[in-house]
Amino acid sequence: MEPMMILACLGMALSGAVIAAAASLIPGLHIYNVIAITMTILFAVEHFFAGLDPMLMTSFLIGLVVGFSFLFTITSQYFQPCDDSYRYIMLPHEKFLFEGRAHEAVVLASIGSLVAIFAIGIIFPFFGQYAAVIRSLVRPHLYWIIGSVIVFLLMTEWPKDPGTGPTPLKRMLDGWGSILMGYFCFGMAGLLGIFIFHRTIIPVESSFQSLMPVFVGLFAIPSQVLTLLATVGVPRQHIAKSVEVSGEDVIRGGASGILAGMVSAFTPSLTPGPAMLLSGHATVTGGDRQFIIGGGSGRVMYYVGTLLFFFMPGVFLRRGGAAINISLFFTPETWAQFLTIAGLIVLVGALAFVGSLGYSRLASAIVSRVPYKWLSLGGMAIMVGLVGWVTSWQGLIIMLVSTCIGMVPNLWHTRRISLLAVLLVPMFLNMWGYGADVARWLGFL
C-alpha cells in the first residue's frame, strides 16, 4: 500500500477515535449505536463518498471501534453508581467508585485493553492464518457449543436471598424466587429473540440495525432508569498517579480476557459477558484487579480482535456489528490491507490508552460538578431519540417491550446475563436446524 494512502488511513482512524471519545461521554451509548448513526449518514450522502477509496471510510470506522472499546465504559463507570438497595451484586469497578478510586479501576481496565491490543499486534499478523483452521473445526459443532453455554448460564443461577425467612417454606420460596425470575427473564428474552430473528417489525431500510432497539431496551435504558432511581452519592474521587498491580494480575487477567474474546469471536451470539464468565472459570482468575483487567482485555479482543479477523485473507470472519456494517461497502482482500488495519488498530489503541488516562480525569471532573442523574437522563433521551431516528416507531415499540424485560433482573435480584438469551436461543435453534420450526409453532412465521 502506498505511504500517502497509509497516512490518509491513519488520519481517518484518528478522526474516528476522536468522534468515539466525544460519543463516549454519553453513558450507556453502545459502540454499534454510533456506527448505526455513521452508516445512516453515510447512506444518506452516498454519492459524496462514492469517489473515495473505501479503505478511508473503513479506517474511520476502525478508529471509531478502537476508541470506543477503550473509552465507552469509563463514563458509565463514573456516572452510574450501584445502589445496593436494588442490586444484589456490586461489581469490582463499582466498589472502586465508592472507595474514591474509580480512576484506578479505569487504569486497570485500560491496562487489560493495552494487553489485548499488544496481543492483537503480535498474534494476528503471524499466527492469524490458523484462524481459518479453527473456524473450520468449530463450525459443525457450534449448535451444541451454544447449547452448552445456555446450560451453563442456567445452571449457574443461584439463590440471592440470605435465608432470613421465618419458616423453611418461606426461605425456600425466597431462594427459588430469584432463580425462577432468572429463568423467566431467559425465557422472555429468548422469545423476543426468536421474534426479532424471524418476524421483526423494523422497517426494511433500517434492517441493518434491527438489534439496536433490542439491546438499548434490554440493557441501556434499564441501567439509566435505575440510575435515576438511585439514592447513593458519588464520593470525591482520588486521581491515583500509580496503581497497585502485579505481573500475575496482568497476565492472568489479560489472558482470561483474550481467551474470552477469542471464544466469542468463533462462537456466534456469544458476547463478552458470558464469554468472560466461562474464561474466568477456565483460567481461575481471582480478585478485583484480575476481574477488571480481564474485562478491559476481553472487551477490546471482542470488539477489535474479532473485527480484524474480517480483514484477514483466507479467513474473512464477519462477526459483530462493525464487521457487518463495513461489509456493506468494503470487501477486504490483500495482506497489505490487513496489515494496514492491524497497524491502525495497534497505533490508535496505544494512543487511546494514553487518552483514557485523561478521559478518566475528565469524567471525574464532570461527575463532581454535574449530578449523575442529569447525565443519565440526558443519555437516555439521546438513546431513545436515536432508536426512533434509525428504526422509526416500530423500533421504539420493540425498545419498550425490551425495556420491560430488561427491568426484571434488576427488580428481582437476578443476573442480567440471562437477557442474552435474546441472541443465544434463536442462534442455537437456527444452528440446530429447528429455528424456523419453533418460530412457526409460535406463530411468528
Next chain:
Amino acid sequence: MKTDTVRGAGAMPAAGGRAEGPCPSCGQAIEGAVVCPYCCSSTNPSWRITEKSLVGWAGLVALLGIGLLAWSGFVETPVTPVARLENKGAFLHFRIQGKVTKTSYFKARYRDADVFSFWVDDGSQDEATGQTGTVKVKVDGPVYRRLQDAGKVPREGDLADVEGTLYAGDGFRLLSVNTPEMVRLTPGGGK
C-alpha cells in the same frame, strides 16, 4: 509480632517501602501504613506502577503499530500463473500479470450495474488440469468509472498487472476487481 500481610508487606508502618502522605490509591490519610486500612491497597512503591511507566509501555505498543503500518507498505501479493487459478482458490485474492487480449463493455439499465470485462493471457499452461493461461477479469460500474477518471481503462495489447477476488467453479474462472488501484497497466499501443 506478625501482622496482617498483603504480599509479604506488613500492614503496620514499616521502615522500608513506606509511602509518605495519603494512600496513593484512594487518597485517604493513612499515616504511612503499608496497606491502606480503607481500600486495602498496598502503598509499597515496588508493588505499584506509575502512569508515566504505563505511558512508556503504550509507546512501545505504538511502535509495534508503526512497524505494522510500515510493513504494509512493502507487502506485495505474489504473482500467480493464470493456469494455476483453481476452484479451491475461490473467493481468495490473486494477482496475475499478462497481456490484455480482448475487452467488452456491457451497458446495463442502471448505471451502477454496468460491467467492463477484459481477458488477460499470460501464456501459462497446466498440464495436469488442462487449464489455459487466459482468464476473464470483471470490473463493475463504479470501479470502471474510477478507472476512466484515472485514465487506466485496459485496452487490447496492454500489459496488465491485476489483483482481484477469484470466482471459480466447474467450467468457469473469473477475477473480480474491487478497487481501481488493483489495476496497473503498461500501455502496449493497443486500441
